[in-house]
Amino acid sequence: MSLATAVRIAPPAYAQVDEERHAVLRRQIHRLARRRKALILAHNYQLPEVQDVAHFVGDSLGLALEAQQDPRQTIVFCGVHFMAESAKILNQEKRVLLPSLAAGCSLSDSITAESLEEWKCRYPDHVVVTYINSSAEVKALSDICCTSANAVSVIRSLPDKKILFTPDRNLGRWVARQFPEKEIVIYDGCCPTHDVLRGADVASGRRGHPEAVVVAHPECREDVLELADEVCSTTGMVAAVERHPEAKTFIIATEWGLVHQLKKRFPDKEFIVADGCIGCRLHCPYMKMNDLDSIARSLQEDVFEIQVDPDIASRARLTLERMMAVPRDR
Ligand code: CIZ
Numbered sequence: 001m002s003l004a005t006a007v008r009i010a011p012p013a014y015a016q017v018d019e020e021r022h023a024v025l026r027r028q029i030h031r032l033a034r035r036r037k038a039l040i041l042a043h044n045y046q047l048p049e050v051q052d053v054a055h056f057v058g059d060s061l062g063l064a065l066e067a068q069q070d071p072r073q074t075i076v077f078c079g080v081h082f083m084a085e086s087a088k089i090l091n092q093e094k095r096v097l098l099p100s101l102a103a104g105c106s107l108s109d110s111i112t113a114e115s116l117e118e119w120k121c122r123y124p125d126h127v128v129v130t131y132i133n134s135s136a137e138v139k140a141l142s143d144i145c146c147t148s149a150n151a152v153s154v155i156r157s158l159p160d161k162k163i164l165f166t167p168d169r170n171l172g173r174w175v176a177r178q179f180p181e182k183e184i185v186i187y188d189g190c191c192p193t194h195d196v197l198r199g200a201d202v203a204s205g206r207r208g209h210p211e212a213v214v215v216a217h218p219e220c221r222e223d224v225l226e227l228a229d230e231v232c233s234t235t236g237m238v239a240a241v242e243r244h245p246e247a248k249t250f251i252i253a254t255e256w257g258l259v260h261q262l263k264k265r266f267p268d269k270e271f272i273v274a275d276g277c278i279g280c281r282l283h284c285p286y287m288k289m290n291d292l293d294s295i296a297r298s299l300q301e302d303v304f305e306i307q308v309d310p311d312i313a314s315r316a317r318l319t320l321e322r323m324m325a326v327p328r329d330r
Pocket of ligand 1: 132133148
């Protein structure tokens with residue numbers, strides 16, 4: 001019996017929601033947010049109940065823009081640490097709170113400032129493009145950032161032919177294939193949640209749903225991307241569904257949290273997580289560390305405030321601002 005089948009028989013904890021308790025917490029969070037004039041932002045990979053309590057849900061680029069545009073001075077950032085840090089870097093005068101300090105990111109941790117320094121010494125003529133899933137220190141040592149929503153446009157915007165792409169090797173390879181004229185050296189990091197998925201999983205999903213459109217995130221491995229009809233960021237996936245009005249079923253190769261947004265926006269369509277079940281392998285434990293209890297506590301006790309060294313912040317800010325001047329990929 002496959003893992004997916006086993007979990008379908010015994011639904012994971014995420015499926016067992018205490019609606020009454022959630023309703024009480026939701027009211028408490030909205031009351032506290034109003035009193036504190038706080039903006040609640042949630043990433044597309046957050047728990048469904050966290051997405052539902054937020055003022056705005058999106059990808060890291062959308063959340064960064066929202067954090068800048070909204071006049072509220074306190075931001076409760078329901079995402080992982082590097083995202084809250086980016087919001088702080090772009091809004092140094094605002095108070096940015098992360099409900100769970102344990103919400104890290106393995107991909108971001110796969111590159112340190114020291115390892116990037118060493119790479120830069122090995123490739124002194126290369127421009128450094130760093131995925132937003134990285135620490136403030138790593139961003140500060142880079143030339144420009146990108147997200148999965150604008151990686152292709154960022155590389156296209158650079159006149160330089162020699163590029164160091166850090167830290168995600170799958171995204172790096174996918175982008176590099178689109179620029180054969182450039183020499184793109186790719187760092188060997190990955191997102192374990194996406195990297196665990198295999199082409200065989202997608203092929204098996206396709207056998208069960210031959211009519212389905214396969215939409216994959218570029219953090220997935222090459223064998224997965226080869227089978228995809230669309231490769232895009234989480235926000236790009238919403239647009240991808242719109243591009244296929246005739247399709248009824250979609251196989252989604254990314255963290256399962258996004259399926260909540262897709263189901264809300266397209267209630268008539270069926271979305272199948274590419275590993276066959278909700279909360280199995282395409283599950284980021286860090287993204288799921290913020291819950292309604294920790295958001296209420298964050299607003300009540302003013303925790304956990306994100307601080308970034310001002311010198312690092314001002315250098316990292318430049319790389320984020322250069323990125324934000326580039327439009328999203330289609
Ligand atoms: O940039 C982001 O928000 C991430 C990590 C994924 C995506 O595609 O939205």
